[in-house]
Amino acid sequence: MSETIANERAGLSPPTPPNAPRPTLPDEPLVVIRPSKSWVAINLRDLWAYRELLYFLAWRDIKVRYKQTALGLLWVVMQPLLLTLIFTVFLGRLARVPSDGIPYPLFIFVGLLPWTFFSNAVSNSGTSLVGNSHLITKVYFPRLIVPAAAVLARLMDFLVAFTILIGMLAFYGVAPTPNLLLLPVMALLTTAMALGFGLLIAALNVRYRDVGVVLPVLLQLWMFVSPILYPTSLVPESWRGLYVLNPVVGVIDGFRASILGHPFNWGALAITALATVFLLIYSTYTFRRYEKDFADVI
Amino acid sequence: MKPIIEVEGIAKRYSLGTGGASYQTLRDALAGMAKAPFGRGRARKGAGGETLWALKDVNFKVQPGEAIGVIGHNGAGKSTLLKVLSRITEPTAGSIKLYGRVVSLLEVGTGFHPELTGRENIYLNGAILGMRRSEINQKFDEIVAFSEIEKFLDTPVKHYSSGMYTRLAFAVAAHLEPEILVVDEVLAVGDAAFQRKCMNKMRDVGQQGRTVIFVSHNMPAIVRLCPRAIMLEGGRVIEDGPAHHVTGVYLGTTGKMFSERVWEQQAAAPGDETVRLRAVRLKDAAGQPLGLVDIRQPLVVEIEYDVLRPGKRLSAGFICNNDEGVCAFSSAEVEAETIYGQDINFTGRRVARCTIPGNLLAEGTFTVSAAVYAILDGPHIHAQESDIVGFRVYDPAEGDSARGIYTGPVAGVVRPRLAWESVPVLEGAVSR
Numbered sequence: 190m191s192e193t194i195a196n197e198r199a200g201l202s203p204p205t206p207p208n209a210p211r212p213t214l215p216d217e218p219l220v221v222i223r224p225s226k227s228w229v230a231i232n233l234r235d236l237w238a239y240r241e242l243l244y245f246l247a248w249r250d251i252k253v254r255y256k257q258t259a260l261g262l263l264w265v266v267m268q269p270l271l272l273t274l275i276f277t278v279f280l281g282r283l284a285r286v287p288s289d290g291i292p293y294p295l296f297i298f299v300g301l302l303p304w305t306f307f308s309n310a311v312s313n314s315g316t317s318l319v320g321n322s323h324l325i326t327k328v329y330f331p332r333l334i335v336p337a338a339a340v341l342a343r344l345m346d347f348l349v350a351f352t353i354l355i356g357m358l359a360f361y362g363v364a365p366t367p368n369l370l371l372l373p374v375m376a377l378l379t380t381a382m383a384l385g386f387g388l389l390i391a392a393l394n395v396r397y398r399d400v401g402v403v404l405p406v407l408l409q410l411w412m413f414v415s416p417i418l419y420p421t422s423l424v425p426e427s428w429r430g431l432y433v434l435n436p437v438v439g440v441i442d443g444f445r446a447s448i449l450g451h452p453f454n455w456g457a458l459a460i461t462a463l464a465t466v467f468l469l470i471y472s473t474y475t476f477r478r479y480e481k482d483f484a485d486v487i
Numbered sequence: 488m489k490p491i492i493e494v495e496g497i498a499k500r501y502s503l504g505t506g507g508a509s510y511q512t513l514r515d516a517l518a519g520m521a522k523a524p525f526g527r528g529r530a531r532k533g534a535g536g537e538t539l540w541a542l543k544d545v546n547f548k549v550q551p552g553e554a555i556g557v558i559g560h561n562g563a564g565k566s567t568l569l570k571v572l573s574r575i576t577e578p579t580a581g582s583i584k585l586y587g588r589v590v591s592l593l594e595v596g597t598g599f600h601p602e603l604t605g606r607e608n609i610y611l612n613g614a615i616l617g618m619r620r621s622e623i624n625q626k627f628d629e630i631v632a633f634s635e636i637e638k639f640l641d642t643p644v645k646h647y648s649s650g651m652y653t654r655l656a657f658a659v660a661a662h663l664e665p666e667i668l669v670v671d672e673v674l675a676v677g678d679a680a681f682q683r684k685c686m687n688k689m690r691d692v693g694q695q696g697r698t699v700i701f702v703s704h705n706m707p708a709i710v711r712l713c714p715r716a717i718m719l720e721g722g723r724v725i726e727d728g729p730a731h732h733v734t735g736v737y738l739g740t741t742g743k744m745f746s747e748r749v750w751e752q753q754a755a756a757p758g759d760e761t762v763r764l765r766a767v768r769l770k771d772a773a774g775q776p777l778g779l780v781d782i783r784q785p786l787v788v789e790i791e792y793d794v795l796r797p798g799k800r801l802s803a804g805f806i807c808n809n810d811e812g813v814c815a816f817s818s819a820e821v822e823a824e825t826i827y828g829q830d831i832n833f834t835g836r837r838v839a840r841c842t843i844p845g846n847l848l849a850e851g852t853f854t855v856s857a858a859v860y861a862i863l864d865g866p867h868i869h870a871q872e873s874d875i876v877g878f879r880v881y882d883p884a885e886g887d888s889a890r891g892i893y894t895g896p897v898a899g900v901v902r903p904r905l906a907w908e909s910v911p912v913l914e915g916a917v918s919r
Contacts, residue, residue, distance in 0.1 A: 214489055214551060218584035224577055238617075245614040249600060249607075256602045256643075327597045328615055329574040329589075481577040484570065485501065 225481055235331050242330055246338035250313075251345055265346045266353050269301045276301075280418055289420045291449055295361050300417040302354060303375070303444045306347035307383050307437065308408045314339035314387025316401050319394055322487045332480050333473075336391040340384045347376075358448070366450035375443040378465060382436060385468035392472075392479040395487050416441050421454070433457040436464040489586070490548035491667060491698050492572075496581035499542040499567050499722075541567040542578070543722040551587070551666070554699040556709035556730055558737050559719035565702045566671070568719065569593060572700065573669050587666025587698065590616055594671070596656030601645035605636055605655055608644055612659045626662045633684075634658035661688045667698045672705075686712065705874060706734040706854065711812045731810050738810070738852045738877050746770075746778040748875045753793060758870030761799055762859045765836065766791040767875045769855070772842075782882040782889070782902070783845040790839045790857050792870060797832045799861045801869070803839035808874070810852040815900040821862060846889055846904040849897065852879045 255261045273294055280286045281293030288296035314336035318325060321335050358365075394400040415437040416424075424432045432438060439454070439461025446453045542564045549555055559565050570576045572583065573591030598615040599608050609630055613623040623630075631637055634655040636647075644652055670689070689712055693699050703709055709716055709730055716733035718726035726733045746769040750756035756763040768789040771777045780786050790803040804819025818841060820826070855878075858871035882888050889904040890897055 214491060214586040218493075218586050219588065220574070220585040222571065222574060222578060222583040222585070223581065224579060241620055242614045245611050249603065249611055252607070253600055253602050324598050324615065326575065327593045328591065330615065330617070484576040 232331065236333065239330050239334055243334050243338050243341065246334060247341040247345065250339060250342035254342075262349060265349045269298060269305050269350055270353065272301055272305075273298045276418055286419050287423060289422060289451070292361050295357055295363070295449075296420070296445070297418060298354060298357060299445050299448050300441050302347065302350055303379050303441060304412060304415065304417045304437070305350070306343055307379055307440075308412065309346070310340045310343040310380070310383035311386045311390065312404055312408060313343055314384070315390030315394055315404055317387075318391045318483065319398070319401065319487065325487050326484050332483055333388070333476060336387045336476075337384060340380060340387055343383070344376075344380055354448070363449060368447045368450050368453070370447075371443070371453070372447045375440055375447055378443070378461060379440045381469060382440065382461070382465045385465060385472045388476045389468075389472035392476045395479065395483050411435075411437065421457075433460055436461040436468075488550055491551040491553075491586045492549040492700075493584040494545055494547050494572075494581070495583070497542055497545040497568075497571060497578050497583060498540060498580040499564075499571060499576070500579040501539045501541055502537070540722050542571065545581070545719075545722070545724055547717055547724060547727060549698055549700070551698055552693070552696045553715060554693040554701065554713040556713035556716035556733075557700060557702040557719065558704070558706070558709060558716055558734065563719040564722040565719055566593075567722075569669055569671050569700075569702055585667065588617075589667045589669060590660075590663045590665035591669035592616075592660050592671065593669075595653055595660065599644060599652070599656060602643055604643055605634075605640045605647070608655070609659055612656065616660065616663055617665075618663060622664075630658045630662050633661060633688075657685055661685070661692075665697070667700070668692055669700045671702045706738060706810060706852070706877065709734055710810055734810050735852045735879065738879055746776045746876055746878060756793075756870075757872040758792070758859070761794070761796045762801065762869035763793045763795065764790070764857065764859065764870045764872055765793055767805075767855065767857050767872075769876050769878050778878050780878050780880045781845070782848070782850060782880050783887065785845045786843045786878065788841045788843065788855060788857075790841075790859070791836065792839075792859050793836050794834050797834050799869070800826050800829060800831060800863055801837075801859055802826065802862050803841075803857065803859050805841070805855050805857040807843070807848070808854050808856065809849075809900050810854075813900055815848060815853060819860075819862075826862065847901055848880050849899050849902040850880050850882050851900070852877060 255264065258264060260267065276297050277294045281288070281297070286293070317335045317339040318332065324330075324335070325332065390400055390404060394404075412418075414432075414435055421429070421432070421438060421442055433454070433456065439457040439459075442454045443458055443461075445451060545564075545568065557565050557568065567576075569591065570593070571578050573589060573593065575591075575593075596608075596612065598612055600611065603611065609627065610620065610623055614620070631640060634651075634657075636651050636655050639647065639651065644655070647655070686708065689699065689701070693712065699712070701709065701712055713730050715728065716726075716730040717724050718733050718737055726736050747766070748768075749766040750764060753763050753765070756765055758764050766789070768791075769777050770787045770789060771780075772785055772787065774787075777786060788805055790805065792803065794801065802820035802825065804817065804821075806817040807815045809815055820839060854874040855876050856871070856873040857875055858868055860866045860868045860871075882890055884890060884894055886892050889902045
């Protein structure tokens with residue numbers, strides 16, 4: 190009886206001195222851990238080394254979201270489709286909101302697609318750090334990957350939902366114009382902007398959970414001050430200067446212009462691009478500054 | 488030789504209070520951000536904010552291929568040290584130079600997602616721990632074989648038993664190939680056979696010339712795995728040297744704490760549906776808890792257990808190991824009258840007592856592993872737990888112990904006081 194335990198122990202002889210060849214050490218340390226300075230540049234080498242984690246986290250996000258749902262990935266298309274239906278009935282038919290001469294369902298779907306992507310990406314990445322606190326406190330990796338993966342996962346959703354749009358365009362007989370060449374730029378701009386807001390909100394949310402609580406409300410309001418359900422032309426001329434300061438205006442109008450062949454609103458686009466660049470720099474900086482206490486505060 | 492890890496003057500301060508946010512409110516933060524968007528906005532410490540130094544001036548060097556154990560009481564700074572070493576949190580002062588890739592295992596199965604299958608979790612967990620996909624592909628079969636879960640590879644892990652989950656998680660971790668491996672008590676999980684497998688794997692890692700830093704409360708495990716140990720107390724290194732010495736110091740300071748182990752909840756106690764261990768205690772002849780034992784003094788080992796189901800002839804037993812993991816002796820209730828004389832219909836709580844006589848064990852630190860079994864069934868072990876309590880034997884060298892008036896080192900794990908006799912057999916000049 191006690192032999193059973195004793196035999197198990199016998200498998201654990203005391204350590205013998207290592208006889209395997211020892212690895213030769215680099216002259217310079219691979220990593221030096223020390224308190225960081227106030228300005229912390231992004232460690233690009235580190236991010237590159239962990240690029241596969243970005244992919245795996247995005248993949249997990251998508252996989253987990255649709256596990257145990259009967260419709261699975263179909264939900265990606267259902268969300269904007271159902272909204273389009275509702276808005277078409279109430280706003281298009283009953284309230285007769287103008288749509289720049291475009292069939293209202295198409296008009297609204299082209300707007301809802303990038304907006305759904307943007308708002309889901311912002312809210313997903315904004316709460317991503319807190320949602321992954323078990324990772325943050327247990328293992329090292331560049332924290333930027335977490336909100337970036339959340340945006341990437343929503344970008345995948347966006348691309349899937351986009352296939353429906355192609356069908357809709359064919360149905361309404363809208364032919365592609367050269368404007369379509371700028372579509373990837375619009376998608377990139379939206380992604381960059383979502384990442385910019387996502388990073389900032391994610392970092393703040395670690396310390397102040399208030400941010401996560403008000404975020405859905407803010408996104409709701411944001412939708413109404415953006416040209417999703419109505420065209421920009423509905424906004425009085427005198428207000429338009431102020432209106433385009435909302436960076437979402439530029440991309441939504443940009444999407445409509447490139448897909449439906451309208452002239453681009455270059456002014457609004459320039460504002461969006463400028464705001465996005467500034468936002469990305471600022472939020473990356475803020476993120477890096479907050480990053481070092483994530484594990485202690487979260 | 489050049490060290491692979493150089494820890495210099497590491498300190499870590501935590502602000503007590505609202506989760507480390509040091510009394511800063513959202514309003515303050517927003518105001519600060521508006522005033523100086525690129526300023527040094529890191530939490531202005533509240534003037535009266537209390538701070539705690541979890542680590543203070545910690546220095547040590549680790550040679551490549553060395554395995555070192557880190558021990559200390561709760562709150563001594565072990566976890567903080569590991570977190571700083573694995574770059575989860577930043578030190579407040581000091582620096583650490585790492586000349587190799589570090590992988591830290593602060594828990595088993597970090598990032599496992601219950602909805603994902605075993606296969607998917609292997610990839611996800613591997614990526615989180617810093618493995619490349621190609622690396623995982625290459626080791627995939629080995630990982631699956633090690634985890635023994637082939638059949639359930641495509642089942643979501645939420646349907647796994649906790650044992651399967653742990654095995655899979657450890658299997659992924661065990662196949663990492665970092666130059667430096669930082670491990671926190673992850674071996675305190677799983678059944679005995681799997682623990683042994685893990686320990687062997689860890690030792691292999693050490694023998695492959697990798698550097699291991701291992702934090703544990705399990706002193707025998709530290710001694711078996713690590714030739715060297717450091718002990719932390721109040722955030723400082725207070726001992727650094729051979730593991731058997733440092734663990735001895737640790738057990739010496741915890742003598743009292745270690746002399747009793749009680750499982751308050753039956754469900755969490757080791758055992759099966761028939762028997763649950765409830766307590767193991769070390770006492771002196773008068774019934775007082777004892778951790779520091781005079782070599783001449785007898786020591787009582789008390790094993791308390793619950794019998795949940797009648798019908799078994801049960802015996803209690805234990806193994807006494809020294810701090811190098813060498814078994815000094817084992818003992819159990821095996822006399823015919825104990826086995827056949829017990830009431831087979833008994834259910835309830837029972838205490839088995841055994842007295843280790845004085846002048847039996849040598850000086851040093853010992854741990855007691857206990858079990859309750861039915862010896863007539865094979866034997867069949869119903870409850871068992873390793874290294875439950877520990878005690879330290881010392882010799883005040885007053886002349887009436889086995890060492891007599893000799894004060895130098897004495898070999899052996901036991902030191903019985905044996906009778907000697909010498910008589911003259913030939914007197915005068917001894918011829919060749």
